[in-house]
Amino acid sequence: MEDEKIIDSWNKNAEEWIRVIGTGQIDSRKFTNKAIENEVKAVSGNTVVDIGCGEGWLTRAISAMGKTAVGIDAIEKLLENARTKGSEKFYQFGYQDIIDGKSIPEAPFDVAVFNFCLYQKDGLDKLLSSTKNQLNGEGVILIQTLHPFFLFINGLSYKSQIISNSWKGLPGNFIEGHEWYARTFEDWVQTISESGLQITGFKEVLNEKDNPISLILKLK
Template identity: 30%
Template sequence: MSAEPGQLDTTAHLASWEANADAWIAAVRNRALPSRRITDAALLQRIAHRPYQSLLDIGCGEGWLLRQLGGTAGRRLMGVDACAALIEAAAAAQQDADFVCVDYDGLAQCSSLVGMSFDWIVFNFALFGAEADTAALGFALAHLAPEGRVLIQTLPGGSQEATSCETFAHLPGEWTPMPYQLRSPADWQRLCAAAGGQILDSTIVCDDNGVALSILMEIGP
């Protein structure tokens, strides 16, 4: 991965997900991403520390998180993603969650979400610099249940916003390079403020050697 200042090509970012859907599904379900074993566990632990009966996963991909959380009677689980192939795979693998294909610009108009509120709304590596990120986070904050929280897991950034590109060279299969935006801590604070929220807690997730793998942030109104 390389990083340099610039603006994210949103069209290319979304197109890369469509192109990489099958390879991504295989990589996640075959546990081909070693770092995800740590970041996934950190996310699940954070979710479990607050009682909840409802959770919305925005940018849910092939649905791994909701499968991990499924099986509890009375718990309402929902996932949304802009990539139709990933949503189809998620829905085919789980019966006790609802999945909807919608992009971030369409969240506010999505009939399946009208009038809904959630104890947790999660963005797991799903806010990477698109112009719609502010609106998506604002939507999430507006659809929290009382005492609910938005939970963001993202890649660590540098001292300033920069554009990077994931080539997936370390993974088997054929991949299309994926551009994305890295945000600095100050950029995240500005994004949350613009969306009407604030960072309530921020934790760096590291591997056994102390290398930072992700940042977990709890966001509230």
């Protein structure tokens, strides 16, 4: 499931991403960060894996809750930065590793979190089912993704589709953006069903104008 163009884009933009996140330039994050933190806090279970952890802000936030948090990502440049900011453990480990059945370091976990890091069209069902296998019996998967309302506000038809540049619209001097796959609600439900999991809860995160900006899905 690894996409070389996605990996290449993140390697080229890692330092700029660290700068933008570190200086709080993405306004929507003041809503979405708090939302995913609250969802993790509300879930029972003490061990959490932050999948696609990037520079590790969420891993550190989860650790600050008193839970045991581990971060994994495919981009070593981001992990190197994450390791300088706290005592949490960070490992280079990609989606294909999970799908191939390789054990995530420190597994099994009570909770797995995907926070704005699911870009591909194909293979998501396999990734989710394989992630579930790395959790304890009652383990939970949390996904935060852009709300399907994104399609409307960008003047696009309401259907699942490939968006050409993942960095477009973000502050910062990003280069060579990669594609990502925007899903409708129906697509999310269908894909999750194909993974063998069920949606047991969801939250629509709103901004200051009461417009939906992200969707958080809870899966079992």
